[in-house]
Structure formats: C-alpha cells, structure tokens
Amino acid sequence: MADELLQQAQELFEGQIDFEGQKQTELISTILLAVSGLLAFILGFALQNVYVTLWTGLGGAALAFLVVVPPYPFYNKSPERWLPSGSGMAGSGIEIDGKKIN
Amino acid sequence: MHSTLVRAQNVFGFFTTVAFCTAILTALSVLLTAQEPSAKIELRNVQVVKGRPHYYSPKKEEYAHIKFDLDADFTSLFNWNTKQLFVWVVATYPSSDASSLSQAVIWDTIINSHSQTHPFNPLQLFTKPPPPKKSSKANKPSAKKPKADPEPGMIHLKNTKPKYQITDVSGILSERTNVTLEIGWNVQPWVGALTWTLGKGQALGRWKGVDGGKSKAFDMPPLKKKSVGSETVVSSEETPQAAEASAVI
Numbered sequence: 297m298a299d300e301l302l303q304q305a306q307e308l309f310e311g312q313i314d315f316e317g318q319k320q321t322e323l324i325s326t327i328l329l330a331v332s333g334l335l336a337f338i339l340g341f342a343l344q345n346v347y348v349t350l351w352t353g354l355g356g357a358a359l360a361f362l363v364v365v366p367p368y369p370f371y372n373k374s375p376e377r378w379l380p381s382g383s384g385m386a387g388s389g390i391e392i393d394g395k396k397i398n
Numbered sequence: 399m400h401s402t403l404v405r406a407q408n409v410f411g412f413f414t415t416v417a418f419c420t421a422i423l424t425a426l427s428v429l430l431t432a433q434e435p436s437a438k439i440e441l442r443n444v445q446v447v448k449g450r451p452h453y454y455s456p457k458k459e460e461y462a463h464i465k466f467d468l469d470a471d472f473t474s475l476f477n478w479n480t481k482q483l484f485v486w487v488v489a490t491y492p493s494s495d496a497s498s499l500s501q502a503v504i505w506d507t508i509i510n511s512h513s514q515t516h517p518f519n520p521l522q523l524f525t526k527p528p529p530p531k532k533s534s535k536a537n538k539p540s541a542k543k544p545k546a547d548p549e550p551g552m553i554h555l556k557n558t559k560p561k562y563q564i565t566d567v568s569g570i571l572s573e574r575t576n577v578t579l580e581i582g583w584n585v586q587p588w589v590g591a592l593t594w595t596l597g598k599g600q601a602l603g604r605w606k607g608v609d610g611g612k613s614k615a616f617d618m619p620p621l622k623k624k625s626v627g628s629e630t631v632v633s634s635e636e637t638p639q640a641a642e643a644s645a646v647i
Contacts, residue, residue, distance in 0.1 A: 311402030318399040325409045333416035337423045344478040346424070346588045347518035353420055355520075357413045365405045 317371030325364040332356020424479055425590025429603055431477040435596075436609035437470035437581045439487065442557045446572045447622050449563075459569040462618060464489060464504050464560050466579055470611075473551035475585055476511050483509040483551065484584040487560075491577040491618075494568050502564035504579070509550050513588070572621040579613040 313321070332353055340349030399405050442465040449461045466487065475483055486506035493500040565571060582595040600607040 309402065311405075312400055321399050321405055322408075325405075326412065329409070329412050329416045333420045337420050337427075340424070340478065341427055345518055346478055346513050349420065349424060351518075351520050353417060357409075357416075360409055360413070361406070364409055365402060367402060 311367030313367050313371035314373075314375045316374045320371060321364045325360050328360040328363065329357060332360065421589040425587065428477050428479050428587065428590065429605075431474075431604070433474045433596075433605040434609070435470070435472050435475055435583070435606075435611075437468065437472075437553075437611040439470075439579050439581055439611065439613045440467045441579060441613055441616050442466050444616070444619060445622050446618055446620070451565075457569070459565045460571040460621065461563040461565050462489070462571045463563050464579070465557055466505075466555070466560070466613070467557060468553055468555040468581070470553040470581065471551065472509070472553065472583065473549045475583065476549070476551055478513070479587045479590060480511045480585055481514055481588050482511060482586045484586065485509065485553065486582050488580050488582060489564055489577055490580055491574050493566075500566060502562075502566075504560040504562055504564055505558065506561060507553075509553075511550055571618055574618040576615045577618060578615050581608065581611040 333356070336349045336353035336356065339352050340346060399408060444465070445463045446460050447463065448458050450458055468487065470485070472483060472485065484506065486503050488501050488503045490499050490501045492498075566574075584595075585593045587593075596602060596605060596607040598607050598609065598611065
C-alpha cells in the first residue's frame with residue numbers, strides 16, 4: 297500500500313513527459329524566452345523607461361515557466377509503447393545465427 | 399527535459415542568458431543618444447583661514463573656503479538607462495614641487511533620474527490613483543499628472559557655500575597662484591559601464607565634451623587675520639559659518 301502511494305508521489309514530482317513533449321517544451325521555452333528578452337529591450341527603448349524592460353522581461357520569463365515546467369497532459373499525447381514486462385523471458389523470439397535463444 | 403526539475407533548470411538557465419543579453423543591449427543603447435553638457439562656473443569669494451581638522455588634532459592647517467556660482471545644463475546626460483548623476487566641483491592648482499597638479503573637491507551632489515524617483519510599477523495600472531487631497535472648487539480632477547516634473551540636470555547655484563573646506567598636504571594654501579575650479583561628473587547607469595567627465599574638445603561618437611566647465615584662474619588670498627584668542631575648528635560634521643569661530647580652550 298505504501299509502495300503504491302510512494303509510486304504515485306514519485307510520478308507526481310517527477311512529472312515525466314514523452315519524447316514528443318520534450319521536443320515541444322524545448323522549442324516553446326527557447327522561443328518564449330528569446331522573444332520576451334527582445335520585446336523587453338524594444339519596448340523599454342521605445343518608451344524610454346528601464347522599468348518597462350524589467351517587468352516585460354520578468355513577465356515573459358514567468359510565462360515561459362508556467363507554460364513549460366508543469367507536466368501538462370498535452371505533452372503526453374504520444375507515449376512510448378514499451379514492450380510488456382517479462383517479455384525478455386522465454387518465448388520472446390530472440391534469434392542469433394539462426395538459432396532461437398531462451 | 400524529461401522531468402519537472404530538469405525543465406525548470408533548463409528554462410532558468412536560458413532565462414539568465416537572455417537577461418544578460420538584454421542587459422548588454424540596454425547598456426550599449428546609451429551610445430545612441432546624443433549628449434551635450436555645458437557648464438559655467440565662476441569664483442565668488444575665497445577666504446583662507448587657519449584651522450584644525452578636528453577638535454583634538456594638534457596640527458594647525460590652512461583651509462580655503464571657496465564660494466562660487468554655477469550654471470550647468472546636464473539634462474542631455476540623462477537617458478533611459480541613467481540611474482543617478484554625480485556632479486562635483488574641484489579646485490585645481492599646481493602643487494609645491496610644480497611638476498604635478500593638486501586637486502581637492504569643494505562641492506558635490508547627487509541628482510536622481512526620473513526613473514529613480516518615479517519607478518514604474520505595472521500594478522499601478524490596476525489600482526485607481528488616490529483622490530486628490532484638497533477639494534478643488536471648479537476644476538475636475540485631471541487624469542494626467544498635476545504638473546510635469548522638470549527635467550533633472552539643470553543646476554543653478556548663486557554664491558553657494560562649499561560643502562568641503564580644502565587644505566593642502568603641506569598645510570599652506572595662502573597665496574597659491576593659478577587656482578581653477580573645474581566641474582566633473584559621473585553617470586551611474588541601471589546596467590552598464592560608469593561614464594566619467596568628457597573634457598572640453600573630447601568627443602565619443604554622439605557624445606560631446608563639456609562646453610565650458612572651467613573657471614578663470616585666480617589666486618588664493620593671504621591668510622585672513624583673526625582676532626586674538628579665537629581659532630577655527632574644522633570638523634567633518636559641521637561647517638563653521640563665515641563669521642563664526644569657536645574659542646580655543
């Protein structure tokens with residue numbers, strides 16, 4: 297019982313996402329942060345106010361954190377199809393040099 | 399990016415890189431704004447008196463009390479990246495060995511920029527401004543600021559007392575010749591490099607050196623004769639008034 301609880305807690309904290317999701321988060325975070333930095337500088341320079349740069353940059357970073365860090369379900373749309381456990385045992389059909397191995 | 403912790407670390411790492419690059423862009427952007435500072439400084443009055451550095455010091459030195467006029471326009475030194483401007487007036491004269499110059503600051507001040515005195519907080523956009531305190535009779539409360547603050551950087555001083563009374567290493571200041579008052583400044587940015595006085599004739603891209611900023615040469619007067627039995631004590635906390643002297647015990 298405690299094992300299952302621990303397992304659930306571990307999965308919650310680990311927040312794994314599948315490989316497709318990882319590619320997406322990498323792309324989204326890079327774009328969001330780069331755009332927020334550039335926008336922060338441009339807005340601040342146009343409005344001649346350093347604080348605009350500060351708040352825009354920080355806001356963009358906060359947005360990037362919110363979008364990318366938590367393990368949202370849409371990052372888990374194409375999970376890996378692992379082979380069922382125990383299939384490494386006899387009857388899995390590994391062949392070496394034409395001979396079947398257990 | 400496989401776990402929450404790894405994603406957080408990666409995003410934070412790239413955020414610091416982006417912040418650093420934005421800061422560099424901001425620091426470099428100050429070179430785009432033109433600067434043309436100008437200043438006019440004139441001597442008003444100078445007195446040399448004998449005094450002690452503080453009450454218990456045994457050595458007596460000569461102190462010069464230099465009053466001056468200053469009219470300066472440093473508004474162009476303020477750009478969006480300026481936090482503060484530090485301005486000072488220094489008295490320069492050839493030193494005893496005649497191969498070097500002695501300098502001593504007689505006055506300085508800090509001028510805050512608008513972004514320092516009125517920082518922009520985005521939460522202001524969501525809260526209504528407080529109602530005006532005095533009940534105006536006919537005018538409706540205006541939506542914009544009541545009166546625009548003047549641009550910082552204009553300095554007009556007439557016959558100002560100096561902040562510091564200067565002395566020389568040798569202790570002798572009376573009857574020194576070829577003394578000039580010069581103005582200097584230091585721009586302290588929000589991000590980026592500190593920039594110092596740009597002398598007359600120097601230029602850095604769009605930045606011009608100061609126009610004027612140096613007084614005519616004058617000579618230090620002879621020691622002011624004090625009445626017998628009184629002496630000036632110069633301490634760092636209080637500047638004695640021109641006609642007062644504390645009695646020596």
